[in-house]
Amino acid sequence: MIRLLFIGDVVGRSGRAAVLEQVPLLRARWELDFVIVNGENAAGGFGLTETLLEEFLAVGVDAVTLGNHAFDQREALVFIERQPRLIRPVNFPIGTPGRGATVVENAKGTRLLVVNVMGRIFMDALDDPFAAVKRELALCPLGEMCDAAVVDFHAEASSEKWALAHFVDGKASLIVGTHTHTPSADHRILAGGTGNPFFTTDTGAALRAAELSCDAVMKATQVDGIYSADPKKDPTATRFDRLSHDEAIARKLQVMDTAAFALARDNDIPIVVFSVNEPGAIPSAILGKGRATYVMP
Numbered sequence: 001m002i003r004l005l006f007i008g009d010v011v012g013r014s015g016r017a018a019v020l021e022q023v024p025l026l027r028a029r030w031e032l033d034f035v036i037v038n039g040e041n042a043a044g045g046f047g048l049t050e051t052l053l054e055e056f057l058a059v060g061v062d063a064v065t066l067g068n069h070a071f072d073q074r075e076a077l078v079f080i081e082r083q084p085r086l087i088r089p090v091n092f093p094i095g096t097p098g099r100g101a102t103v104v105e106n107a108k109g110t111r112l113l114v115v116n117v118m119g120r121i122f123m124d125a126l127d128d129p130f131a132a133v134k135r136e137l138a139l140c141p142l143g144e145m146c147d148a149a150v151v152d153f154h155a156e157a158s159s160e161k162w163a164l165a166h167f168v169d170g171k172a173s174l175i176v177g178t179h180t181h182t183p184s185a186d187h188r189i190l191a192g193g194t195g196n197p198f199f200t201t202d203t204g205a206a207l208r209a210a211e212l213s214c215d216a217v218m219k220a221t222q223v224d225g226i227y228s229a230d231p232k233k234d235p236t237a238t239r240f241d242r243l244s245h246d247e248a249i250a251r252k253l254q255v256m257d258t259a260a261f262a263l264a265r266d267n268d269i270p271i272v273v274f275s276v277n278e279p280g281a282i283p284s285a286i287l288g289k290g291r292a293t294y295v296m297p
């Protein structure tokens with residue numbers, strides 16, 4: 001597990017003071033692997049100076065991202081070239097000083113790719129942020145050249161941020177939004193991720209199937225289908241070749257929990273229950289052959 005703190009737009013003296021005071025404490029308390037800061041407003045609300053950047057780095061900030069105010073302090077056009085931990089939006093015009101992505105490595109040898117990109121809705125006309133991020137992630141693939149990848153999407157509209165988040169789901173570890181200076185509570189884990197408390201594996205599978213528009217949920221289990229009762233305990237148990245989701249729920253069949261059947265029903269997803277112990281069971285089930293119970297409308 002990698003523990004990362006990302007701090008959005010740090011504004012002016014009071015913002016800087018909070019970062020300089022709190023980052024060392026939070027780093028220790030939360031055993032942080034990385035701290036990233038968006039510093040586009042750190043110099044009195046407009047841009048960043050090299051002195052302020054170095055103050056951030058000195059207290060344990062690993063990388064600093066920018067945005068539309070990147071070069072409000074003209075000196076940044078020069079010093080950004082010699083500061084590999086400072087990045088500006090990757091989709092700025094070709095020839096803009098600096099870089100839009102960087103890899104930072106911590107003492108444990110964990111490598112974090114940081115990409116900074118700017119949105120275009122209600123913002124400046126820039127190159128396509130989607131293509132730019134895709135290119136950067138392809139140049140430094142997650143799990144190969146870096147252990148985690150975070151994208152700071154400096155943008156106005158949450159819809160554009162969401163679109164990019166779905167676009168990079170599974171290829172980036174985290175996408176965060178900066179620029180708006182307003183806190184929001186729309187954090188979530190996308191389909192390519194994990195972690196839903198109170199969900200059984202069956203319900204989790206049904207949920208993922210719905211999110212990813214899957215054709216079916218395949219449940220490979222210990223028995224060759226769904227029975228009216230547990231066939232290991234009840235010799236009178238009978239097996240179903242086919243059932244509807246509603247029948248499965250009404251009969252309170254124990255093979256999967258009700259929530260899984262209901263989620264699958266509401267999203268028109270068939271469930272195929274088959275024995276994992278039969279040779280070739282998985283390809284047979286996928287082809288609709290072999291012994292299985294099909295739960296479908």
Ligand SMILES: [Fe+2]
Nearest residue numbers: 009040041179
């Ligand atoms: Fe900002």
Ligand SMILES: [Fe+2]
Nearest residue numbers: 067068069179
């Ligand atoms: Fe901004």
